[in-house]
Amino acid sequence: MIVEVKHLTKKFPVGKAYFTALKDLNLSFAEAEFTGLVGPSGSGKTTLLNIIGSLDVPSEGEVIVLGNSVGRLSPPEAALLRKQELGFIFQNYNLLPVYTVFENVEFPLLLLDMPARERKKRVLESLSWLGLSDKVNSRPAQLSGGECQRVAIARAMVKRPRLVLADEPTANLDSVNSHNILQAMLKLNQELKTSFIFATHDEKVIGYLKRIIQLEDGRVAEDRLV
Amino acid sequence: MKLFKTALKSLLGNGLKTWLTVFVLSVSFVLIIFMQGLLEGWSRQAVSDAIAWEIAGGQYWSEAYDPYDPFSLDSCARDIPDQLKPAAESGLLEAVLISQGTIYPQGRMQGVILKGIDPEQQIVKLPTRLLAGEGPEIPVIIGAQMAKQAHLKENDLVTLRWRDANGTFEAADLRVAGIFVTTVPTIDNGQIWLALDKLQSMMLRENQASILIASPDYKAQQLEGWLFKDVEKLSSNTIAMVKAKSMGMAIFYLIFLLLALLAIFDTQTLAIFRRQREIGTLVALGMTRKQVQWLFTLEGSLNALLAIALGCLYGIPLFIYLSMNGLSFPIDISEFGLPVSDVMYPYYSLKLIVGTIVFILLSTALVSYLPARQIARMNPTEAIRGKMH
Ligand SMILES: Nc1ncnc2c1ncn2[C@@H]1O[C@H](COP(=O)(O)OP(=O)(O)OP(=O)(O)O)[C@@H](O)[C@H]1O
Ligand SMILES: [Mg+2]
Numbered sequence: 126m127i128v129e130v131k132h133l134t135k136k137f138p139v140g141k142a143y144f145t146a147l148k149d150l151n152l153s154f155a156e157a158e159f160t161g162l163v164g165p166s167g168s169g170k171t172t173l174l175n176i177i178g179s180l181d182v183p184s185e186g187e188v189i190v191l192g193n194s195v196g197r198l199s200p201p202e203a204a205l206l207r208k209q210e211l212g213f214i215f216q217n218y219n220l221l222p223v224y225t226v227f228e229n230v231e232f233p234l235l236l237l238d239m240p241a242r243e244r245k246k247r248v249l250e251s252l253s254w255l256g257l258s259d260k261v262n263s264r265p266a267q268l269s270g271g272e273c274q275r276v277a278i279a280r281a282m283v284k285r286p287r288l289v290l291a292d293e294p295t296a297n298l299d300s301v302n303s304h305n306i307l308q309a310m311l312k313l314n315q316e317l318k319t320s321f322i323f324a325t326h327d328e329k330v331i332g333y334l335k336r337i338i339q340l341e342d343g344r345v346a347e348d349r350l351v
Numbered sequence: 352m353k354l355f356k357t358a359l360k361s362l363l364g365n366g367l368k369t370w371l372t373v374f375v376l377s378v379s380f381v382l383i384i385f386m387q388g389l390l391e392g393w394s395r396q397a398v399s400d401a402i403a404w405e406i407a408g409g410q411y412w413s414e415a416y417d418p419y420d421p422f423s424l425d426s427c428a429r430d431i432p433d434q435l436k437p438a439a440e441s442g443l444l445e446a447v448l449i450s451q452g453t454i455y456p457q458g459r460m461q462g463v464i465l466k467g468i469d470p471e472q473q474i475v476k477l478p479t480r481l482l483a484g485e486g487p488e489i490p491v492i493i494g495a496q497m498a499k500q501a502h503l504k505e506n507d508l509v510t511l512r513w514r515d516a517n518g519t520f521e522a523a524d525l526r527v528a529g530i531f532v533t534t535v536p537t538i539d540n541g542q543i544w545l546a547l548d549k550l551q552s553m554m555l556r557e558n559q560a561s562i563l564i565a566s567p568d569y570k571a572q573q574l575e576g577w578l579f580k581d582v583e584k585l586s587s588n589t590i591a592m593v594k595a596k597s598m599g600m601a602i603f604y605l606i607f608l609l610l611a612l613l614a615i616f617d618t619q620t621l622a623i624f625r626r627q628r629e630i631g632t633l634v635a636l637g638m639t640r641k642q643v644q645w646l647f648t649l650e651g652s653l654n655a656l657l658a659i660a661l662g663c664l665y666g667i668p669l670f671i672y673l674s675m676n677g678l679s680f681p682i683d684i685s686e687f688g689l690p691v692s693d694v695m696y697p698y699y700s701l702k703l704i705v706g707t708i709v710f711i712l713l714s715t716a717l718v719s720y721l722p723a724r725q726i727a728r729m730n731p732t733e734a735i736r737g738k739m740h
Contacts, residue, residue, distance in 0.1 A: 175732045180635060200639045208637020215735060219632040223364035235357075236637050280636075 127287055127320055128154040128177055132186035135172055135343075146172045148343040149186070154322060156287070159314050161323040161331060164340035170324035171292055173340070177322065178211055178290045179203040191287060208236050212281030212319075214291035218273040220265040220280075226252070227261045230279045237284060251279040255309050271302030278306060282313055292324045300329060307333045358650035362657075365618070369654070372614045376658035376711065379607035381666040383707045384699060386600045388670065389678065392698035394593040397534065398586045404535045407474045408567035409581045411435070411574070416449070416561050418537075424451050424464070425514070428559040432574055435563060443569040445472040446560035448550050452513035454525070454543070456501045464542045465513065467550025474566050477538070481529040482546040489549055490528035494539025498530045505530055511543075516555040523553070608711075611658070612718045619651045619722040630726055631734030644726040651719020655712045673697050 135147040146169045154160060162170040175181040176188050179195045188195045191210050198206065207213075212233075220229050227248055234244040252258055255275040265273055274294060281289050291310075295303040311333055314321055323330055331337065339347035362369055415427035431439060431446055438444040448467040453460055470483040477492065484490045488508055493501075503509060505527055512522045525543065533539055551557050565571065571579040623630070633643045677694035 171732075178635065180731045180735070200641070204634070204637050204639040204642070207635060211637075213632075213635040215632075215635075217628065217736075219628055219635075219735065221629060221632070223360045228360075232357075233636050235354075 126153045127156055127191055128152075128322075129189045130173075130177075130186070131189070133173075133176065133183050133188055134185040135169070135176065135181075136184040146343050147176075150343075150345060152338065152345065152348070154288075154320060156320055157314060157318040158320045158322070158336060159311065159334060160321065160336040160338060161325055161334040162338050162340055163324075163326055163331060164346070165326070168340040169343045170340055174290050174292055174322065174324045177288075178213060179206050208233070209284070210287045212284070212286040212289040214274070214277050214281050214289060214294045216293040216296045218265070218270075218277045218297075220273055220276055222265055225262050225264055226257060226268070226276050229265070229276055230283050233280060233284045247283050248279075251283040254282070254313065255279045269302075270297050271299070271305060274298060274302070274306050275309065278309060278313075282317070282319070285317060286319060288320045288322065290322050293327070294323065295325070295327045295330055303327065303329045354646055354649065358646055359653055362650050362653050368618065369657075372611055372618065372654055373657040373661055375607060375614065376611035376654055376715070377662035377666075379604050379611055380658055380662040380707060380711050381669070382604035382607060383710075384666065384670070384704060385673075385697070386597075386604060387703050387707070388674075388697035388699040389695060390593065390597045390600065391700060391703060392674075392696045393597070394590050395698055396695065397589050397593055400534045401537075401586055401589045402582060403476045404533050405475060405538050406564075406582055406585045408565040408569050409571060409579060410565060410585060411444070411563040411571075411577045411579050413561050414576050414578060421451060421462075421464075424449055424561070425516075428554075428556050428561045429576055430558055431560050431563070432577065434572065434574060438565075438569060439563065442471075442473060443566045444563045445469055445474050446547060447562050447564060448547060448554065448556060448559060449561040450513065450550065450554050450556075452511050452543075454501065455510045455512075456503055456507075461501055462541070463511075465511075465550055466538075466542060466544050467547035468544060469547045472564075474564050476533075477544060478529050478531050479544065479546075482544065482549075484528060486526070488524040488526035489545055491525045491543050491545045492529040492531060493527060493543055495530055495532045496536065496539045497542060498527070500540070503527050503530075513553065515553065521553065608714070611654075612714055615651050615654050615715060616718040616722060619647065619719050622650075623647065623722055623725050627729070627734040628737040630729060631731050631736070634731040635735060640727045640729060640731070644723045647723040647726060648716060648720045651723070652712065652716040654719075655715035658715075659708055659711065670697070670699055674699060 130150050130152040133147055133150040134145065136143040136145050150173065162173060164170060172181070176183055176195060177190060179190065179198060182196045190206065193202070193206055195203070221232065224232070230248045230251060231244055234247060249258070252261060255278055257272065257275055257279060260268065260272060265276070268276065294306065298306070307330060310321055313319055323334070325331065334351060336350050337347070338345060413427045413429045415423055417423050417427070428448055428450070435444055439446055445468060450465045452463055452465050454463050468477065468479055470479045472479050479492070481492050482490050493503065498504065501509070507527045509525050509527070510522060511525050512520060514520055551559060571581070630643050633646070634640060638646070674697055677696045679694045
C-alpha cells in the first residue's frame with residue numbers, strides 16, 4: 126500500500142463552529158492504481174487529495190503516505206515527501222509564467238539537486254512522452270490549454286514520482302484534449318507503475334478509471350473496481 | 352541551487368517596472384559613492400592643507416590657550432620652557448605668540464588676531480620670509496580672504512592698535528608685505544602674521560609664546576604648563592568642520608534611496624498577493640514556505656545587484672574621470688569660510704565602495720524580506736487556488 130487512510134476526519138473552522146468536510150474515512154491505495162474520487166461538489170474530494178498530498182493535515186485519524194504519517198511531518202519533512210515522491214496536477218495548470226516549457230519541467234529536478242546533464246535528459250524524455258518536443262522553448266502564454274496541461278503532466282512525471290494527485294485536470298479542457306491527456310496519463314501509469322488519484326466529476330475521466338471511489342458528504346458512498 | 356536564476360527570471364519578467372526601480376536604486380548607489388567620495392577627498396585635502404600650513408608635526412599649547420576664547424589670548428602666553436629651547440633653536444620647534452589688536456583699514460575698525468612667528472621658519476608653508484624686512488612700518492603677511500575682508504592689497508599701509516602686557520595702548524603702522532593664498536581658514540580669516548621678535552617686543556613679552564609648532568621629526572615630551580596636541584587631534588577639528596558642512600549633501604541620495612526602497616517594498620507586497628498560485632505551486636512542488644519566502648526575498652534583493660551592476664556601468668567612468676580631473680566649482684566656496692580649494696579631487700576608498708554595496712544590499716534585502724514574511728503564514732491549499740485575500 127502506498128497510501129493508507131485510517132479514520133480520517135477533517136474539520137475546518139467556520140466562524141466559531143467547525144465544518145466537517147471528511148468523516149471517519151478509511152481507504153487504501155496500492156501501487157499503479159488509476160483511481161478517481163468522484164462525487165458532487167463539496168463532497169470533500171479536494172480536501173482528501175490535499176491531505177494525501179501533505180499540503181494539509183488531518184484533524185483526527187491518520188493518513189500514511191509511503192510510510193510517512195502526514196499529520197506528524199514537520200514542514201521540511203512534508204516538503205521532502207512532495208519533492209521526492211509526489212506529483213501534482215491542477216485544474217488551472219499552475220505553470221510558472223516566466224519560465225519556458227523546458228524550465229517549467231526542469232524545476233522539480235532543480236529542487237532535487239540533479240546534475241544538469243541528467244536533468245536535460247529527463248526533461249526532454251518527459252516532454253517527448255507528452256508530445257511536446259517542439260514546444261521546448263515556448264512560454265506558457267503561447268500554449269493552448271491542452272498543451273499547458275500536458276506540460277503540467279510532464280512536470281509532475283519528470284521526477285518519476287510514486288504517486289500523482291490530479292485535481293480536476295480536465296475541467297478547463299475540451300473533449301479532444303481531455304482524451305489526449307488521459308491517454309497520456311494512462312500510458313505513464315502502465316509503463317512507470319505510477320499511481321494516479323484523480324478528483325473529478327468529469328464523465329470522460331470516469332471512463333478511464335480502474336477504481337472509482339464515490340464520496341458523498343465527506344463519507345465513502347461506494348468504492349468499486351471497474 | 353539554481354534558485355538564483357529562478358529569482359532573476361521572475362524579476363526580469365516584470366519588465367520596465369523592474370528597470371525603473373533598478374535605475375533609481377543605481378542612481379542612489381552612484382550618488383552615495385560620488386558624494387561620500389567628494390567628502391572624503393575634500394576632507395583629505397583639507398587635512399593635508401591644514402598639516403602643511405598650520406599643524407605640521409603637532410603643537411604645544413600653553414595650558415591657558417583657547418583658540419575659541421579671544422579674551423584669553425592676551426594672557427595665555429608663557430615663557431618658552433628651558434627644555435624646549437634647544438629644539439626651538441635647531442628649528443624643530445617654532446614658537447608662535449598669539450595676541451590681538453585692532454586695525455583701521457580705510458577708517459573702519461576691525462579686530463584682528465596677531466600671530467608672531469620666526470621669519471626663518473621652515474615648518475609651515477607660510478611665506479614668512481617676507482616678514483624679515485626692516486623699515487619704518489612693520490611688515491606683515493595676510494591671507495587672501497583677510498585681504499578681501501579688509502580691502503588690503505600688497506604694500507598697503509594700515510594702522511594697528513594694541514595693548515601690551517601692562518595694558519597700555521600702543522599703535523604702529525603695518526605694511527602688507529605679502530598676501531598668501533591658502534585653503535586653511537584658521538590661518539587666514541581675521542589674522543595678521545608678523546615677525547615673532549617684533550610681536551614679542553610690541554607686547555612686552557620677550558621670550559614668550561602661546562603655542563609651539565613642532566616639525567614632524569620632533570619627539571614630544573611632557574611639560575608642566577604645556578599640552579602637546581598631536582596631528583590627529585589637531586586635524587580632527589578640520590574633519591569635523593567638513594563633516595558638519597556636508598551633512599546636507601546626504602539628503603539628496605537618501606531621497607533617491609528611499610524612493611527605490613519604497614518601490615521595491617511595494618512591488619514585493621503586490622507580488623505576494625498576485626502570485627499566490629505560484630507560491631502554492633512552489634510549495635506543492637516540494638519547497639517549504641520558508642524557502643519560498645527566501646526565494647521572494649532573494650528576488651527583491653536582486654534589484655540591488657542589478658542596480659550595482661548598472662551603477663558601475665556609468666559610475667566607474669564618471670569616477671575615474673573625476674578622480675583624474677577633479678571637480679571644479681563655479682563659485683568660490685572658500686568665501687564661506689570653508690577649507691576648499693578651487694578643484695576638488697574626490698577620493699574613492701575601497702571601504703567606501705564596499706560599504707555602500709553592503710549598505711544597498713542590506714537595505715534592499717530588508718524591504719524585500721518584510722513583505723515576504725507573509726508567505727510563511729499562507730495556507731498552501733488556498734494559495735494554489737489563488738483564493739486568499
Ligand atoms: N479551508 C476551508 N475552510 C472551510 N471550509 C472548507 C475549506 N476547504 C473546504 N471547505 C469545505 O469543505 C467541503 C469540501 O470541500 P472540497 O473542496 O473538498 O470539495 P470538492 O469535493 O473538491 O468540491 P468540488 O467538486 O466543487 O471541487 C466544502 O463544503 C467546502 O466548502
Ligand atoms: Mg475540488
